Amino acid sequence: MPSQHFSSQSETTESKVLPALTNNILPQAIAPQPTAQLNNSELTVSASQDIIYNFFIYHIKNSKAEVVLQHFKKIFIYLTPPAHPKLIQALHTISEFDSQLEFNNLFKRCCYILLNNWITQRQYQFARDLIKILSERTFSEPHPDNSLKILRGWLTNFLSSKDYEDLKLFVLKYADYQSLQNHWTSRYQPYLLAAQYLDANNAPEERQTARLLSQQLKEKYKFDLAMYTSRSQSATSQLKNYHNPTLLGDEALRLIKLILVNRGAFSYRSLANIFLSQSQNITYKQFKESLVKYLFDYQGNFLSTDICQAQIINILEIFHPENDGEILKSGLHLRTCNYLIKCLTVENSGEPTALFLLFATQLNPLTLAILILKIILISPHSRTYVELCCARLIQYYQDNSDTECQWLIKFLEVTQIALTIYGENVQYNLVNMSEKHEEEQLFIDLNNCRVFSQHKQLRKDKD
Known part of the structure; x- marks a missing residue:
């Protein structure tokens, strides 16, 4: 069970639900709300994840790719999210739920939202940069916030998982991973990608991106x-x-x-x-x-x-x-x-x-x-x-x-x-x-x- 949320008020704000993604059509994103509308409120884990999904979808549609990538770095690498109280509260709520699985689902889906957009738009450099950022991340000092320190630990665990290897597989064609490219299995990416887009347990964005890249190859x-x-x-x-x-x-x-x-x-x-x-x-x-x-x-x-x-x-x-x-x-x-x-x-x-x-x-x-x-x-x-x-x-x-x-x-x-x-x-x-x-x-x-x-x-x- 999640612990007490950081909110000090009992007023509940109805969360925005992320619509399902299909093919190359992104859902109508919810713009970051003004601070006046972001008073502290109780959030569920699902609603917290939706807030973060909608944040990225909004910026994909309204910001340059460089800006979106910087937001990704601030939120997941530096753990200094933009000053939107609802976004900060969402991260705290997810950390309090104390579930590596829920974090993995959140992080993986955010990555595929970005990759799907960039690969569709043929902005392959940003797909390469995302993987490079993850592979080169360094945590020199512990984070002073205990909740965000938990998120940092989960990110470290994620980067040792099969889900992260799947992410690298998506951008293998465009990234400079010589050791992976030299492995004999790299020639048969369309087959490996087929296994991902046919798996109903994978996120819609992951399956969509896998199908797209497999077809391109x-x-x-x-x-x-x-x-x-x-x-x-x-x-x-x-x-x-x-x-x-x-x-x-x-x-x-x-x-x-x-x-x-x-x-x-x-x-x-x-x-x-x-x-x-x-x-x-x-x-x-x-x-x-x-x-x-x-x-x-x-x-x-x-x-x-x-x-x-x-x-x-x-x-x-x-x-x-x-x-x-x-x-x-x-x-x-x-x-x-x-x-x-x-x-x-x-x-x-x-x-x-x-x-x-x-x-x-x-x-x-x-x-x-x-x-x-x-x-x-x-x-x-x-x-x-x-x-x-x-x-x-x-x-x-x-x-x-x-x-x-x-x-x-x-x-x-x-x-x-x-x-x-x-x-x-x-x-x-x-x-x-x-x-x-x-x-x-x-x-x-x-x-x-x-x-x-x-x-x-x-x-x-x-x-």
Whole structure:
């Protein structure tokens, strides 16, 4: 229970409640009230947090970024908040509640309010400065105010927590943290960020900022990959430097061609469309049987894995058998695809599944990447679930060196390429440049093929 508040009067002032934040729309902020309206009053912890949230939101909308950052430093680093009695009282109330968790929630959300605004406005320097301020904070002398001394201790504890590491992850792309950038996991930020924006327990600002930054990183990779495929095939490519966004070297271009080459008479996207059209008004049992054929037919020699196919059959047979006689519904379609992805990647505990280890360490990782791609092509909403599963795998192995994780890195690189070239706003085509018609050739010589890509501007998220 919180102790007696600093207020000497019993008059209660109704607190302003911070509206929910959605996407890039900031709520109507409450301006700092005149001193006459800020007489001492009893405050709850929630109302105290709202006062501080509204203070920052008001200044984001009405002050320069430099001013907002200075306010952040004064309130949380120097503990000398602006002379607004209600703001000072709010900090005292939070300290009296004696809860590190409540302080963490307050501090984290304030940070994400600022980061969300600055990243949206492309003011990346201020995002870097915020992390720099936290990393370089020094407390040379104890604070004379006991309540604020408590806040200082909580801030020190916060800076040793996972929440602070998540903050640094958001600005990793823009900050100079060489040790973090050199770690192999830093290449796969979009997956790690997906785990944050899909977590309903995280603050709205944290999830929003994670989604925004993840999308920016994926768009950059998508653009870089398209430019790489174009420039690496240029006649003058030997005279120019071109950036390869993958870790696969010259193998990347051949891998792209392998993923794009038609299986039989159809592309992977065409096979997915055929499968979906044939899955209308069939029973769930028929759907599962057709799904196995879809996943393993037209695969080519590099995907022929009878043992894995048998395991997939067993997995599907025991999944919701009570629905086998019912007509397939979209919800069960999605659950089945997500469950299959889970079986191919990671357990709920975070450990890799036996099938994943088999594919990634003993078979060609392209096999697994193609299976996952084919699932996504018939279940686009499963794409975020794939990202979440990849994040769990990365987190499971993050303490291992890149040398120990080369097999996992190879899978992640291959999967990233596959998901990118079959993305919703990018079009890749493989064109056979041979003088012979394709049907006249016994096999396609990939050396005679060229990749053409068209990158379209991503529409703004309107969720």
